[in-house]
Amino acid sequence: MPRFFSNKRLILLLVGVIVLVALISFSLKDRQNASLPEQVVKDVVGFGQSLFSKPAHYITNLIGNVDGILNTYEENKHLKVRLSEYASGQAELTDIKSENKRLLELLGKKDDLRAFAPVQATVISRNPDQWEEKIIIDKGEEHGIKKNMAVVTAGGLIGKIVLVTPFTSTVELLSTENRNFRVAAVISGEKTFGLIEGYDRKRSELIMKRIDSSFEVKVGQKVISSGLGGIFPKGLLIGEVTEVSTDDYGLTKLAYIRPAAEFSMLDHVIIAKRSSTSVDGTDGEGTADTEGEEGS
Amino acid sequence: MIRSIIPLIAVFLFFLEPVFSLFSPIDIGGDGYTLVPRFVIVYLIFIAVYYSRQRAIVYGIILGLLYDMYHIDIIGLYAFLYPLICYIATLIIRQIHRHIVTVMFLALFLVMILELLSYFFASLISLTSIGLDEFIAARLVPTIIANSIFVGMFGWLFKNLIYKRVVQRQGETL
Numbered sequence: 350m351p352r353f354f355s356n357k358r359l360i361l362l363l364v365g366v367i368v369l370v371a372l373i374s375f376s377l378k379d380r381q382n383a384s385l386p387e388q389v390v391k392d393v394v395g396f397g398q399s400l401f402s403k404p405a406h407y408i409t410n411l412i413g414n415v416d417g418i419l420n421t422y423e424e425n426k427h428l429k430v431r432l433s434e435y436a437s438g439q440a441e442l443t444d445i446k447s448e449n450k451r452l453l454e455l456l457g458k459k460d461d462l463r464a465f466a467p468v469q470a471t472v473i474s475r476n477p478d479q480w481e482e483k484i485i486i487d488k489g490e491e492h493g494i495k496k497n498m499a500v501v502t503a504g505g506l507i508g509k510i511v512l513v514t515p516f517t518s519t520v521e522l523l524s525t526e527n528r529n530f531r532v533a534a535v536i537s538g539e540k541t542f543g544l545i546e547g548y549d550r551k552r553s554e555l556i557m558k559r560i561d562s563s564f565e566v567k568v569g570q571k572v573i574s575s576g577l578g579g580i581f582p583k584g585l586l587i588g589e590v591t592e593v594s595t596d597d598y599g600l601t602k603l604a605y606i607r608p609a610a611e612f613s614m615l616d617h618v619i620i621a622k623r624s625s626t627s628v629d630g631t632d633g634e635g636t637a638d639t640e641g642e643e644g645s
Numbered sequence: 646m647i648r649s650i651i652p653l654i655a656v657f658l659f660f661l662e663p664v665f666s667l668f669s670p671i672d673i674g675g676d677g678y679t680l681v682p683r684f685v686i687v688y689l690i691f692i693a694v695y696y697s698r699q700r701a702i703v704y705g706i707i708l709g710l711l712y713d714m715y716h717i718d719i720i721g722l723y724a725f726l727y728p729l730i731c732y733i734a735t736l737i738i739r740q741i742h743r744h745i746v747t748v749m750f751l752a753l754f755l756v757m758i759l760e761l762l763s764y765f766f767a768s769l770i771s772l773t774s775i776g777l778d779e780f781i782a783a784r785l786v787p788t789i790i791a792n793s794i795f796v797g798m799f800g801w802l803f804k805n806l807i808y809k810r811v812v813q814r815q816g817e818t819l
Contacts, residue, residue, distance in 0.1 A: 366725075373722060397660055402667070472667065473663075479666065479679050480763070483716075526773060
């Protein structure tokens with residue numbers, strides 16, 4: 350049996366453990382803002398990373414295209430059926446849009462919660478040890494990205510910005526287990542407000558909590574961001590209600606929501622920069638006082 | 646040429662890991678399986694076994710630190726785990742024969758240890774709430790399978806490359 354540790358090594362190991370614990374507690378304490386060395390590392394590694402990720406995206410797109418060509422005939426049949434529906438829907442939408450615009454002008458209301466400036470970004474990496482649901486994108490402070498902005502794909506809302514460095518930013522996905530991750534949501538077309546809080550891993554569905562029990566929620570209704578959380582614009586699609594029940598205390602309703610966007614295989618995302626003024630509400634950190642009333 | 650290729654491969658694998666994690670989690674029959682690419686540590690284990698422990702530990706600290714700062718924002722976790730795994734690798738390899746197949750299995754075994762350690766840490770600071778059985782079914786087993794494919798494909802290549810470097814270095818000292 351060889352001796353595993355000589356005295357010198359034992360001291361080295363102890364010092365190592367102490368430094369490790371100090372560093373971990375330091376970085377756990379202040380995870381909101383990246384320190385300067387961290388920012389530099391993130392930007393430099395991020396640049397190198399994008400050199401690897403962009404060709405990878407290109408190749409996956411190419412494979413996707415081939416796959417698409419193979420399915421063209423089936424898809425074409427399907428789409429032809431949908432086309433006539435689409436034309437009438439489109440006509441109705443333009444009509445309603447112009448009417449909405451006219452009415453808004455009539456009211457003299459200029460600020461619109463729905464308006465946002467889109468910023469296109471490419472996903473350069475996903476956290477490899479997937480304990481936290483985080484992706485890194487290639488746009489940062491220099492491109493006008495700020496913390497807590499909404500991130501969407503063509504499908505719908507996927508998450509929000511949690512950390513910004515000059516040339517990269519980190520996005521936390523909606524499928525996170527972080528309990529401080531909230532999005533103010535509303536059932537589309539109704540006044541049923543609630544908060545997207547938490548993710549059911551087994552069902553792969555989001556949980557919308559704190560819905561007033563006097564409102565009726567039906568399965569199949571669409572859920573969008575309400576814009577009342579202060580940072581997200583209004584009208585970003587989140588998902589569809591699949592089940593309604595009451596919360597632990599029976600005071601408010603709770604709905605399970607199947608997310609509209611896919612959380613895996615992300616390549617291109619859009620950051621929604623809200624046009625009207627932002628305040629630090631439920632979408633951001635401004636909810637410290639509601640911490641105590643959490644049920645489960 | 647060979648001299649600089651050893652660290653270059655380590656850097657290359659470091660950048661390759663997050664590209665592969667973009668495909669995860671995969672969905673088979675309604676169950677999500679998380680695949681964690683652990684290419685860097687596999688390579689470092691090969692360096693530790695065939696080349697030099699000191700090198701492996703130094704690379705481990707540097708790449709671990711970059712990993713911590715860039716990906717997980719908890720500085721010190723992988724900067725500690727990577728060198729620790731390399732150290733354990735050299736302790737074990739002294740006891741067993743240095744055959745390529747045993748080294749491959751050793752690498753997979755140590756990847757499993759690394760996964761377990763990172764799971765214990767993640768549940769300690771409550772990054773995750775999944776139970777041990779779910780962790781093994783949805784994360785550990787798929788990860789080991791995925792990494793065994795990687796080890797099987799590139800183990801030979803790593804061994805030959807590192808061996809060439811060792812021979813070259815012996816030539817220099819003579």
